[in-house]
Amino acid sequence: MFSARSGRRVLAAALTGLVFALSSTAPAMADAPTWHVKALTDELDGPVGVVGATVVQPGHGLPQEPYFFSTIGPDLWVKHLDNGFWDGGSLGSPSPTVSVVRGVGAVTGQLYAWEPQRPFAFVIGSDGHLWTRSRAGGVWTGWQDQGTPTGTTVSAAVGAVAVHDSPSAAGRPYVFVLGGDGHLWVNWWNGGRWQWYDQGVPPGSTLSSSFIRVGVTTTQPVTEGSEYPQAFLLDAQRNLWRHGWNGSAWEWANYGRPSSAAPGGIHGLGVVNDNGLEYRTTYVSAFVAVNNMVYEYTLPTSGPGQWMSRSGISGTTYVSALGVINPRTSYGDRLARLFLASSHVITPISVNTWRATGWTWGTVPGTSITDSGGWNTGDTVTAVRDPGLAVDVPYVFYWSDKNQMTVAWLE
Numbered sequence: 001m002f003s004a005r006s007g008r009r010v011l012a013a014a015l016t017g018l019v020f021a022l023s024s025t026a027p028a029m030a031d032a033p034t035w036h037v038k039a040l041t042d043e044l045d046g047p048v049g050v051v052g053a054t055v056v057q058p059g060h061g062l063p064q065e066p067y068f069f070s071t072i073g074p075d076l077w078v079k080h081l082d083n084g085f086w087d088g089g090s091l092g093s094p095s096p097t098v099s100v101v102r103g104v105g106a107v108t109g110q111l112y113a114w115e116p117q118r119p120f121a122f123v124i125g126s127d128g129h130l131w132t133r134s135r136a137g138g139v140w141t142g143w144q145d146q147g148t149p150t151g152t153t154v155s156a157a158v159g160a161v162a163v164h165d166s167p168s169a170a171g172r173p174y175v176f177v178l179g180g181d182g183h184l185w186v187n188w189w190n191g192g193r194w195q196w197y198d199q200g201v202p203p204g205s206t207l208s209s210s211f212i213r214v215g216v217t218t219t220q221p222v223t224e225g226s227e228y229p230q231a232f233l234l235d236a237q238r239n240l241w242r243h244g245w246n247g248s249a250w251e252w253a254n255y256g257r258p259s260s261a262a263p264g265g266i267h268g269l270g271v272v273n274d275n276g277l278e279y280r281t282t283y284v285s286a287f288v289a290v291n292n293m294v295y296e297y298t299l300p301t302s303g304p305g306q307w308m309s310r311s312g313i314s315g316t317t318y319v320s321a322l323g324v325i326n327p328r329t330s331y332g333d334r335l336a337r338l339f340l341a342s343s344h345v346i347t348p349i350s351v352n353t354w355r356a357t358g359w360t361w362g363t364v365p366g367t368s369i370t371d372s373g374g375w376n377t378g379d380t381v382t383a384v385r386d387p388g389l390a391v392d393v394p395y396v397f398y399w400s401d402k403n404q405m406t407v408a409w410l411e
Helices: 004-015
Strands: 035-039 048-056 065-072 075-082 085-092 100-109 118-125 130-136 144-147 154-164 171-179 184-189 194-200 213-219 228-234 240-245 250-256 266-273 284-290 293-299 306-312 319-325 337-342 347-355 358-369 381-386 391-399 405-410
Touching (some): 048 118, 048 381, 065 100, 065 118, 065 381, 065 391, 075 405, 118 171, 171 228, 184 228, 213 284, 228 266, 240 284, 266 337, 319 381, 337 358, 337 391, 358 405
Parallel strands (some): 048 100, 100 154, 213 266
Antiparallel strands (some): 035 405, 048 065, 065 075, 118 130, 130 144, 154 171, 184 194, 228 240, 240 250, 266 284, 293 306, 347 358, 381 391
């Protein structure tokens, strides 16, 4: 996917200060909520991709910080907001002989409950292994080789999520991937070590590395209780499946596809857990697209789920995902936001927002994009809590049509 020659050329440019301005500041908050857009790199000549975005609170009482992980050539790169300044740079390749070929996702977690939160970036290496880097105590750890599923390699990403056994427990990372054997696998931290577990395949179905990913989230059947990891994915026939922990066992559930959808054009857009919305603890929404038409599958606390159309985006025949979040508003509730790019057409980022009367489409002013920059990779959208206003500020990271790493945020 990436050219080592072009990647090293980009790296050389970065080292001479052409790529990252390490002390560029974020504009001050406006009087009324508005979108701000900032390029975080110069225009790059070379292959780029996305890994994912997350938000970290580095210590008790400290402000939250957004992180964006990306790939430039064969290397992993990071950009994060630190005390009002955008900082970041290259985190390198897993080894001199192993390059990063694709992102899996970014997640905020902990190995132990007593340690501060740390960001984890998970990627697939050119050796078919899962690799990760994290930042603990303000210092980047070395590359951690997560290895491979037993007897096979990692072929595609499904996503990553942190799971809490209780409100005060560590956020243990769970990373879902497709193995070269066609099985869904999970690499997870059990509180003492990393381990792989074979999740198998959907009953009577097969999995393919082409557009498998929809997203990963958690449910919480009991308020303030344990979280359960849930992976949403598409099978080779483009049916939506959920594979999740129910408290005592892993289970598969088939949700089919929109009745009007032919299998060839379906691809995943993201998953959001509406935890806190109308006090529902397990309400989940999964989003897919059929070319440029957007559909939502709602999974309520009890009873059957259902497919609903969110209409399409005019001016394009295909959309790709940046991610979906449900940031807290000034009213104390949450409003889901789905961010999309119109592939192969230069347009602003499209955003589908839930309001009291339903879903509405709009755009993010000042943005310009032709594609989300990823292929079965993690979401590049996150939200940061504003301690003064008790609201969540959305941050949307993307590669612009000028091949610049860019961020848009609403405040």
